[in-house]
Amino acid sequence: MPLLSPFNLPGRFWRGNLHTHSTLSDGILEPRAVVDAYKDAGYDFMMLSDHFIGNFDWPVADTRAFRSNNFTTIIGAELHAPETSAGELWHIVAAGLPLDFAPAGKHETGEQISRRAHEAGAFIGIAHPSWSQLTIEDGRAIGCAHAVEIYNHGCAIENDRGEGWYLLDQLLTEGTRLTAFATDDAHFKTPDHFGGWVQVKAQSLDPDVLLEALKSGHYYSSQGPLLHDIELNGKELSVACSPVDTITVVCGHSRTCVRTGKAITEASFDLKALEKGWLLKKHSPWFRVTVIDHAGKRAWSNPIWWDEVA
Numbered sequence: 001m002p003l004l005s006p007f008n009l010p011g012r013f014w015r016g017n018l019h020t021h022s023t024l025s026d027g028i029l030e031p032r033a034v035v036d037a038y039k040d041a042g043y044d045f046m047m048l049s050d051h052f053i054g055n056f057d058w059p060v061a062d063t064r065a066f067r068s069n070n071f072t073t074i075i076g077a078e079l080h081a082p083e084t085s086a087g088e089l090w091h092i093v094a095a096g097l098p099l100d101f102a103p104a105g106k107h108e109t110g111e112q113i114s115r116r117a118h119e120a121g122a123f124i125g126i127a128h129p130s131w132s133q134l135t136i137e138d139g140r141a142i143g144c145a146h147a148v149e150i151y152n153h154g155c156a157i158e159n160d161r162g163e164g165w166y167l168l169d170q171l172l173t174e175g176t177r178l179t180a181f182a183t184d185d186a187h188f189k190t191p192d193h194f195g196g197w198v199q200v201k202a203q204s205l206d207p208d209v210l211l212e213a214l215k216s217g218h219y220y221s222s223q224g225p226l227l228h229d230i231e232l233n234g235k236e237l238s239v240a241c242s243p244v245d246t247i248t249v250v251c252g253h254s255r256t257c258v259r260t261g262k263a264i265t266e267a268s269f270d271l272k273a274l275e276k277g278w279l280l281k282k283h284s285p286w287f288r289v290t291v292i293d294h295a296g297k298r299a300w301s302n303p304i305w306w307d308e309v310a
C-alpha cells in the first residue's frame, strides 16, 4: 500500500546544505574552500547563502565553477530586511536566486524581499526562528514562504537556539502548508558544520530539479539517521529507518504515538490507536515523524496532511 511522499517518488535522495557562509560575507573560508569541505564530507550539493546586505556588497555567490558530475550547487543568499517583532532584521534563506538579484530597496520589508525572491524562482525558508525569537505573527508575515528552518546547527552549537519546530507546528495547526528544513548555517569559526541537512528526492542532481523538489516538499531533514519509508496502508502507519532508539509521530496536539527500543529500524502504528491518541485527522489535519538515534541525533519527515494521503 502507498508509500507517502517523498518515499513513493522516483529517483534517489541527494544530501545537501542550503545555509552556509563564506568570505563573501562573515564566514572565514573562501567560497571554494567551503564547497570543497562539503564535497569532502560526502554531500551531493550545497548552497552558499552569504548575507545579502550592502556591507558585503550584496553577494549572490556564483558557485557554478565548483559543479561537477557528482556534485552541484544552488545559487542563493540569506536575505535581510527590517523587521521582526523583536525589532531585528529578518533572516530569510532564498535558494535559487538569479546572480543579478537586485539589492534590497530602502523601505523593502522582509515580506516584500521574500516575495521578490519567490517571484524570481527561489525556494523561501524562514531562518532560525528560535535564534531570532520569531513569534507566530512573524511566522504569518512571510506569506510566500515554502518552509521553516526547523534545525540550524550553528545556532544550536553557539547559542543553544537551533530549534524551529515550535513555530512551524503552530503555523501548521493554523492550516499553513509549510515544509521543514535543517541546515548548518556554517561560518567555520566553531564546529558549526555537517550537523543538519536535507535529503532531497529527485531523479537527477540538477539544481533546477532539486529546487523543484524542495518547493514541492520532496525531502526530509536529518542530523544523521536515514528515513527509508513512511507508509500508510489503511490500518497502519509504518516507518522504516536506519537504527534508532525512538520513532515518534507528532501532530497538532500534545499527544503522540511513540515506539522506543535499542537500534530499532521500523515501527507500525495502528491507526485506531492513533485515533485514541488524537492523532487522526478529525483531531489534527497533519502529522509528522521524528526518529532519534542513541546519540540523540534526529531525522524529521516533512508534515504530512491527511487530506493529501487518505
Ligand SMILES: [Zn+2]
Residues within 6 Å of the ligand: 078, 091, 127, 128
Ligand atoms: Zn541568519
Ligand SMILES: [Zn+2]
Residues within 6 Å of the ligand: 019, 020, 021, 078, 185
Ligand atoms: Zn546564516
